[in-house]
Amino acid sequence: MNLLIEYQWEIFISLEVLSVVALLLFGVLRYYLGHKQKSLVFILLFIVLLVIEAVLGVIIYQETGEFSTFQLVVLLFVIYALTFGINDFRKLDRWMRKKFGAWRGVELLTDEDYAIMNRQKDPKHVAKVNRISAMIHLLIFVTVQSYFWSLGTENFAEIRSYITDLSWFESGNFEDSPYPNETLYSIGMLWTVIFVIDFIYSWSYTIFPSSKSK
Numbered sequence: 419m420n421l422l423i424e425y426q427w428e429i430f431i432s433l434e435v436l437s438v439v440a441l442l443l444f445g446v447l448r449y450y451l452g453h454k455q456k457s458l459v460f461i462l463l464f465i466v467l468l469v470i471e472a473v474l475g476v477i478i479y480q481e482t483g484e485f486s487t488f489q490l491v492v493l494l495f496v497i498y499a500l501t502f503g504i505n506d507f508r509k510l511d512r513w514m515r516k517k518f519g520a521w522r523g524v525e526l527l528t529d530e531d532y533a534i535m536n537r538q539k540d541p542k543h544v545a546k547v548n549r550i551s552a553m554i555h556l557l558i559f560v561t562v563q564s565y566f567w568s569l570g571t572e573n574f575a576e577i578r579s580y581i582t583d584l585s586w587f588e589s590g591n592f593e594d595s596p597y598p599n600e601t602l603y604s605i606g607m608l609w610t611v612i613f614v615i616d617f618i619y620s621w622s623y624t625i626f627p628s629s630k631s632k
Contacts, residue, residue: 423478509538556613570602
């Protein structure tokens with residue numbers, strides 16, 4: 419168990435690499451070699467690896483007794499795989515069919531596939547998708563951060579004081595913040611930076627549609 423905790427990041431990264439390889443092998447076997455039934459083994463392997471990642475996060479949490487950056491990263495990867503990852507896999511699937519079909523000299527894409535691919539190049543559609551993504555991220559961000567703050571504050575009045583006075587944001591100490599401990603403070607601050615960058619980038623497709631379309 420100590421080895422599991424010591425090499426948790428190495429194990430997680432290895433699982434992620436194996437997941438990517440499994441998806442690529444799925445495409446090679448299904449679309450290049452034409453073995454549709456056998457290719458499903460690699461989709462099953464991908465799901466198994468995802469479950470192993472989640473179990474790994476739970477086991478390490480039980481052993482250490484704290485919610486660390488590792489658990490947050492695992493949680494985000496699992497949530498992504500179950501939400502936005504599904505749509506991204508469909509994009510990857512179409513890309514593999516296009517490439518492998520061209521190599522084999524056969525047409526593996528349907529008219530619906532081409533319609534979807536053309537729509538995904540439409541600036542208005544791209545802007546809409548990114549707006550939805552940004553608002554979902556906002557909802558998750560506010561919900562989880564509110565929970566973190568509730569652990570480190572006693573009432574809403576104290577929370578409101580932190581919202582109106584952001585001087586604690588620059589102090590660099592969790593004792594001055596609404597977070598209950600150093601771990602959640604580090605997670606919350608890092609996530610805040612990522613959220614702001616992602617939110618601005620996502621809405622840039624709406625604010626500057628002409629430049630984005632180019």
